[in-house]
Amino acid sequence: MDDAYAIRLAKTKLRDAYDKGNVKGVLSVFADRYSDMSAGLASFYGAEARAVLKHRMKNLFARYDAQLTVTIISIRVQGPLAFDWGWHKLTLKPKKGGKAVSTRTRYLEIWQKGADESWKIAIFLDNVDVPPQMPPKEVLAELGNGRAVSSRPSVRRRNREPSDRGLNGSKTLGEQAHRNRLRRSVAPDFQLS
Secondary structure (H helix, E strand, C coil): CCHHHHHHHHHHHHHHHHHHCCHHHHHCCEEEEEEEECCCCCCEECHHHHHHHHHHHHHHHHHEEEEEEEEEEEEEEECCEEEEEEEEEEEEEECCCCCCEEEEEEEEEEEEECCCCCEEEEEEEEEECCCCCCCCHHHHHHCCCCCCCCCCHHHHHHHHCCCCCCHHHCCCHHHHHHHHHHHHHHCCCCCCC
């Protein structure tokens, strides 16, 4: 089986495990002694990382129904290592009722191929996604692009006016900060890793 395809299958297994609340399924795609460098949390390494992940997943799935959406940007295989990056969107719906909360993160995973030819996540890093933006006009000019500002009206408007849309569709920075606080309070010890 092609290595990149095998990693895609493992990512599908991870998604399905989240969607079913299956702790064992989530753990199955991580190496026994992986490194966890999740955003906003202390880093854990080796057996400790796996034990902390198991604890987080048990708590998360006890309180929420989860739905994970995975968008893979690229998988680069280099011998027994592979680099996978993209986005994870996690939607958590409280089991006791209430409004679902979604968080989108950018991730980088370093996968390692084992002696049994299976791929496991050896290193996990993520951070909260932010809205895209155009590079400053000085950077575009420096790149020799020839145009500092796009001729498309919608792009020109975005370059002239600060965005009034924040992460998850919030309209102000205050609302965005509130959403971030809410995300931490809803699942304070949770990260995708």
